[in-house]
Amino acid sequence: MSADSATVTYREALNQALREEMIRDESVFLMGEDIGHFEGAFKVTKGLLAEFGEERVVDTPITEAAFTGLGIGAAMAGLRPVIEIMTVNFALVAMDQIVSNASKIHYMFGGQVSVPMVIRMPGGAGHQLSAQHSHSLDAMFTHVPGLKVAVPATPDDAKGLLKSAIRDDDPVILLESEGLYGKKGPVGGEDDLVPFGQAVVRRPGRDCTVIASSRMVWVALAAAEQLATQGVEVEVIDPRTFRPLDLDTLAGSVRRTSRAVVVDEGWPECGIAAGVAAHLYEACFDWLDAPIARVNSADVPMPYAKNLEQAAIPQPADVVAAVMSTLAREVPR
Amino acid sequence: MSASPPPVPPPDEMRDIFRTMTLIRRFEERAAEEYMAGRIGGFLHLAIGEEAAIVGTVSALRADDPLTSTYREHGQALARGTDPRAIMAELLGRATGICGGRGGSMHLMDLDRSFYGGYGIVGGAVPLALGLGWAARYRGTEQVSVTMFGEGAANQGVVSECFNMAGLWDLPMVFLILNNQYGMGTPVERAAAAEDFFPRAAAYDIESWKVDGMDVLAVRAALSEAARLARDERRPACVELLAYRYRGHSMSDPDTVRAAEEKERWQARDPLVTFERVLLGEGIMDGDGIAAMQAEVAQVVDDATAFAQESPEVPIAELADGVYAQPWNDDARGSALMRP
Numbered sequence: 001m002s003a004d005s006a007t008v009t010y011r012e013a014l015n016q017a018l019r020e021e022m023i024r025d026e027s028v029f030l031m032g033e034d035i036g037h038f039e040g041a042f043k044v045t046k047g048l049l050a051e052f053g054e055e056r057v058v059d060t061p062i063t064e065a066a067f068t069g070l071g072i073g074a075a076m077a078g079l080r081p082v083i084e085i086m087t088v089n090f091a092l093v094a095m096d097q098i099v100s101n102a103s104k105i106h107y108m109f110g111g112q113v114s115v116p117m118v119i120r121m122p123g124g125a126g127h128q129l130s131a132q133h134s135h136s137l138d139a140m141f142t143h144v145p146g147l148k149v150a151v152p153a154t155p156d157d158a159k160g161l162l163k164s165a166i167r168d169d170d171p172v173i174l175l176e177s178e179g180l181y182g183k184k185g186p187v188g189g190e191d192d193l194v195p196f197g198q199a200v201v202r203r204p205g206r207d208c209t210v211i212a213s214s215r216m217v218w219v220a221l222a223a224a225e226q227l228a229t230q231g232v233e234v235e236v237i238d239p240r241t242f243r244p245l246d247l248d249t250l251a252g253s254v255r256r257t258s259r260a261v262v263v264d265e266g267w268p269e270c271g272i273a274a275g276v277a278a279h280l281y282e283a284c285f286d287w288l289d290a291p292i293a294r295v296n297s298a299d300v301p302m303p304y305a306k307n308l309e310q311a312a313i314p315q316p317a318d319v320v321a322a323v324m325s326t327l328a329r330e331v332p333r
Numbered sequence: 334m335s336a337s338p339p340p341v342p343p344p345d346e347m348r349d350i351f352r353t354m355t356l357i358r359r360f361e362e363r364a365a366e367e368y369m370a371g372r373i374g375g376f377l378h379l380a381i382g383e384e385a386a387i388v389g390t391v392s393a394l395r396a397d398d399p400l401t402s403t404y405r406e407h408g409q410a411l412a413r414g415t416d417p418r419a420i421m422a423e424l425l426g427r428a429t430g431i432c433g434g435r436g437g438s439m440h441l442m443d444l445d446r447s448f449y450g451g452y453g454i455v456g457g458a459v460p461l462a463l464g465l466g467w468a469a470r471y472r473g474t475e476q477v478s479v480t481m482f483g484e485g486a487a488n489q490g491v492v493s494e495c496f497n498m499a500g501l502w503d504l505p506m507v508f509l510i511l512n513n514q515y516g517m518g519t520p521v522e523r524a525a526a527a528e529d530f531f532p533r534a535a536a537y538d539i540e541s542w543k544v545d546g547m548d549v550l551a552v553r554a555a556l557s558e559a560a561r562l563a564r565d566e567r568r569p570a571c572v573e574l575l576a577y578r579y580r581g582h583s584m585s586d587p588d589t590v591r592a593a594e595e596k597e598r599w600q601a602r603d604p605l606v607t608f609e610r611v612l613l614g615e616g617i618m619d620g621d622g623i624a625a626m627q628a629e630v631a632q633v634v635d636d637a638t639a640f641a642q643e644s645p646e647v648p649i650a651e652l653a654d655g656v657y658a659q660p661w662n663d664d665a666r667g668s669a670l671m672r673p
């Protein structure tokens with residue numbers, strides 16, 4: 001992070017990354033629904049149409065499959081598209097393009113052509129948007145070889161990861177969080193990239209390793225505060241990218257603490273937490289003093305009712321309970 | 334042969350139509366208040382301005398014609414006769430809601446009234462409607478599947494796929510493109526290559542045309558004809574309704590994109606005001622009758638709101654109920670495990 005770093009929101013950090021990379025590289029263009037004149041459903045692209053014009057900030061019809069595919073084709077032709085899908089929920093309409101084309105093309109054609117594109121989209125629950133608008137699909141994208149998957153939790157990472165994504169020669173899925181757009185923090189300057197595959201320790205601790213990403217980092221940190229008052233010091237680690245995954249940092253921590261909890265806003269079955277836990281069992285089996293605990297959203301479509309939704313998504317208290325379970329301790333009341 | 338409704342409905346039906354339009358308007362206004370008070374969460378998409386399109390459509394259909402819609406669907410449920418209490422309770426996420434608080438504003442369904450639901454993914458419900466039409470033909474019923482979607486949705490590839498199959502297989506379907514001229518912040522001219530949407534269906538050999546969606550009788554007549562084609566001649570039809578929504582896309586849209594002059598121009602064609610004039614002009618209702626009806630409707634909405642506010646929350650213990658029609662255990666977390 002540069003010394004002159006200012007405090008900005010996660011939303012503004014993303015905007016800065018887009019703007020700086022568009023200035024730096026003429027082949028970068030933006031495309032998506034309502035990103036130009038409307039300046040984005042979450043205002044991430046504010047001011048960019050005015051600055052760069054309609055050739056580089058392109059409003060599309062509601063056609064996720066087609067404009068995602070268009071981005072792939074344009075990337076094959078050497079451009080660097082940044083495709084905004086309004087929310088991750090609508091990426092399901094474009095999944096065929098992402099999985100069958102974007103992820104495959106470099107390998108399937110023997111490395112003749114690459115797909116240097118970014119698909120950015122926010123996800124997550126917590127706003128009572130009900131079952132079809134509350135997905136955390138991180139695991140679905142991470143499942144696919146050929147994609148890279150970045151999950152920023154802070155403004156600094158949002159900016160640095162997006163800049164890395166734009167300069168990357170492969171298709172990168174940048175999963176933003178609807179709940180973090182207003183989050184403030186310092187950001188890096190024009191040349192501060194956050195490299196893929198480098199986890200960061202958000203809070204050091206010796207008793208248990210808590211792995212969390214995106215909005216769950218903040219849930220885990222809130223839990224860590226509560227645990228500290230009971231004399232339990234957890235180490236909170238944010239992988240920042242799921243593909244590539246910085247297993248060295250995660251496993252190094254778990255070997256020190258001998259305990260791990262993986263927090264993941266997605267569903268439990270074959271999810272991010274399940275996948276990370278499997279890696280940790282393989283890497284740290286002999287060091288573990290307790291089974292790895294997972295904290296996930298409930299295994300249900302997201303309900304609308306506020307009380308049900310809050311019960312369905314991971315809360316600090318769930319993380320506290322999971323950590324205590326690895327320590328074989330009761331959660332104090 | 335089913336009897337089609339006459340082009341100009343009898344007086345009692347005219348009064349019914351007006352009452353339903355008024356009910357939708359008042360319900361939506363109250364929903365907005367409940368949202369502002371923080372009792373409704375999530376997205377709230379109001380259909381204020383689209384009452385003629387909704388009521389004109391529903392009044393032309395048979396009660397058992399399967400109807401599908403988008404997230405802007407409170408009016409469709411009200412027009413089908415769903416208890417306003419159950420709708421408002423759903424909006425407030427209460428146990429007494431029509432979907433038990435699971436769906437919320439965007440996902441109402443009332444199967445008893447053949448309202449097959451509101452869906453949140455743009456274009457996503459159109460193939461379901463195709464399936465409902467398919468099932469009607471398969472079973473040999475006289476039902477017509479009717480689906481309402483926006484002009485923004487019409488740009489989704491899946492809608493064209495459905496046009497083709499409906500045309501290819503002559504499914505008993507009516508596609509209703511509610512062209513309110515904006516998909517969120519995007520006006521039609523920046524999203525569609527051609528101004529009109531109905532010719533897209535015509536390209537698949539579907540009878541299609543466009544009508545004034547602010548005129549409830551014009552909508553009703555068009556839908557009667559479309560349903561007749563589908564029911565009696567077994568041919569799909571497509572009707573484009575030109576309309577306008579008076580509020581932003583949803584409650585979270587500050588609605589800064591649309592010009593004030595444009596909004597005023599469409600406000601001047603308010604479907605409730607114009608229809609009221611028709612009723613007064615033809616002596617079907619008088620001022621007192623209208624005032625009494627409005628008071629009765631306000632009472633219904635007040636009652637629905639009070640009912641919703643007083644209704645219990647959904648017990649958290651029921652979080653995982655209903656994921657499956659045939660569950661193998663009642664364990665929410667880790668339910669992929671088959672346990673005895």
Ligand SMILES: Cc1ncc(C[n+]2csc(CCOP(=O)(O)OP(=O)(O)O)c2C)c(N)n1
Pocket residue numbers: 033062064086090093403405453454455456482483484485486487513515516517582
């Ligand atoms: C596949 C998909 N993409 C984007 C969205 C976000 N979105 C919700 S409504 C909407 C506009 C839809 O416009 P239109 O179909 O004309 O219907 P209207 O809202 O005007 O009734 C958009 C873009 C969505 N829900 N689903």
